[in-house]
Amino acid sequence: MVVTGETRPHRDVVSFVRRSARMNPSQERAWRHHRAAYLVDVARGPMSTSVAPQAAVDWAEVFGRTAPLLVEIGAGNGDSLVATAAAHPDVDVIGFEVFEPSMASTVGKLAAQGLTNARLVLADGVQGLRWLVAPASLEAVHMFFPDPWHKARHHKRRLVSPATCSLVADRLRPGGVFRLATDWEDYALTMREVLDASPLTRVHEGWAPRFEERPMTKYEARGIAAGRTVYDLCYRR
Numbered sequence: 001m002v003v004t005g006e007t008r009p010h011r012d013v014v015s016f017v018r019r020s021a022r023m024n025p026s027q028e029r030a031w032r033h034h035r036a037a038y039l040v041d042v043a044r045g046p047m048s049t050s051v052a053p054q055a056a057v058d059w060a061e062v063f064g065r066t067a068p069l070l071v072e073i074g075a076g077n078g079d080s081l082v083a084t085a086a087a088h089p090d091v092d093v094i095g096f097e098v099f100e101p102s103m104a105s106t107v108g109k110l111a112a113q114g115l116t117n118a119r120l121v122l123a124d125g126v127q128g129l130r131w132l133v134a135p136a137s138l139e140a141v142h143m144f145f146p147d148p149w150h151k152a153r154h155h156k157r158r159l160v161s162p163a164t165c166s167l168v169a170d171r172l173r174p175g176g177v178f179r180l181a182t183d184w185e186d187y188a189l190t191m192r193e194v195l196d197a198s199p200l201t202r203v204h205e206g207w208a209p210r211f212e213e214r215p216m217t218k219y220e221a222r223g224i225a226a227g228r229t230v231y232d233l234c235y236r237r
Contacts, residue, residue, distance in 0.1 A: 021099070021100045021101065022101065023100065023101045023104050024101070026105075026108065027101050027104035027105055027108065028104070029108075030104050030105070030107045030108030030111065031100070031103075031104040031107060033111070034107045034108065034110070034111040035104075035107055037107075037111070038106075038107050038110055038111075038118065038119055038120050039103070039107070039119075039120050039121075039122065040057060040062060040119050040120065040121050042055050042057060042121055042123060042128075042132060043055040045127070049098045049122065049123050049124050050123070050124060050127055051123050051124065051127040051128055051130070051131045051132060052131070053131060054131065055131045055132060056131070056132065057132045059092065059094070062119055063092045063117065063119070065092075067090060067091060067092045067117070068090070068091045068092070068139040069091070069092050069093075069094060069133075069137055069138050069139060070084065070088075070091050070092070070093050070094070070138065070139050070140045070141070070142065071093075071094045071095075071096065071125075071128075071129060071133060071138055071140075071141050071142070071171075072084070072093065072094070072095045072096070072141075072142040072143070072144075073096050073125030073126070073128075073129065073141065073142070073143045073146075073159070074096070074097060074125055074143060074144070074145075074146055074159070075095030075096065075097040075102070075103075075106060075120065076097065076102050076106075076144075076145075076217075076219075077102050077105040077106060077109075077217075078095065078102070078103075078105055078106025078107075078109050078110070079109075079215050079217045080142065080144055080213075080214050080215060080217070081093055081095045081106060081118060082106065082109045082110055082113065082115065082118070083213060083214070083215045084142070084213060085110065085115045085117050085118040086113055086115060087213055088117075089117055090117075091117065091139065092117050092118070092119075093117060093118040093119075094118075094119055094120075094121065094128075094133075095118065095119070095120045095121070096120075096121050096123055096124070096125035096128040096129070097120065097121075097122065097125075098122065098123065098124060100122065103120050103122060106120060107120065125143075125159075126159070126164055126167065129141075129167055129168070129171055130167060133171050134171075135170050135171060136170075136171070136172070136173045136174070137171060137173065138171050138172050138173060138176055139172075139173065139176050139177075140172075140176055140177045140178070140179060141168050141171070141172065141176075141177075141178045141179070142179050142180075143159065143160070143178070143179070143180045144179075144180065144181045144214060145181060145182055145183065145217075145219060145220065146158070146159040146160065146180075146182065146187075147159070148182065148184040148186075148187040158187065158190070160180065160187075160190070160191045160194055160195070161194065162194055162197065162198065165178075165194055165195055165198035165199075165200065166198060166199060168200070169198060169199040169200050169237050170199075172200075172237040173237070174237055175236065175237065176236070176237050177203070177234055177235065177236050177237075178195075178200060178233075178234070178235045178236075178237075179208075179211055179232070179233070179234050180195075180232070180233045180234075181210075181211070181214065181220075181230060181231065181232045181233070182230070182231055183220065183223035183224070183228040183229065183230045183231070184228065185228075185229065185231070188207075188231035188233070191231075191233055192233060195233060195235050198235070199237070200235035200236060200237055201235060201236050201237075202233075202234075202235055203234040203235060203236050204234060207231050207232060207233065208232040208233050208234035209232065210230065210232050211232055211234070
């Protein structure tokens with residue numbers, strides 16, 4: 001039987017694919033014991049990782065203080081986010097990530113160090129930035145090693161796009177910075193081209209020096225071992 005008149009949820013083009021949510025025992029323990037301290041629940045759109053339009057979060061209430069805000073889009077296993085939170089106790093760090101096992105790893109690392117200035121949102125980072133962060137409110141946005149989506153037909157899924165860069169520019173305060181890194185040359189060149197055409201201003205004449213606060217992750221080390229060059233970019237509102 002053919003059913004007509006149904007309204008299906010609109011699927012935005014996203015920069016990720018859903019993977020297995022299976023956690024290892026360490027992740028399960030961290031998720032069970034520490035999730036409540038770090039995870040911020042938000043109103044959902046039609047998909048499990050989407051954010052409802054006009055959803056809002058009072059970050060000063062969430063953190064219990066008013067402090068500079070930093071967002072990391074695609075926080076992964078939390079290596080960079082945890083290092084940033086530990087190095088800057090005066091800054092509140094918000095991480096967007098779509099994979100629960102990765103978030104569980106981050107939660108475990110934050111709890112192990114007793115850090116209180118970081119929170120996580122299980123959601124598409126672009127939607128989170130659009131609906132949960134106020135204009136001109138961020139000190140910095142970090143986006144390290146986004147999926148390069150190598151095939152040309154998948155380039156529309158690349159996270160660094162004109163729309164995303166305009167959104168980041170709007171959410172940064174004047175003087176705020178957007179830091180990025182990738183180990184794929186073609187994506188690095190595309191990033192620079194898109195960012196140069198955005199409302200943001202390139203900080204360095206060429207590639208940015210490696211951001212010293214970004215820890216060397218297993219992913220980055222594997223790329224270097226495979227002969228790839230890591231390209232850092234830094235832009236300012």
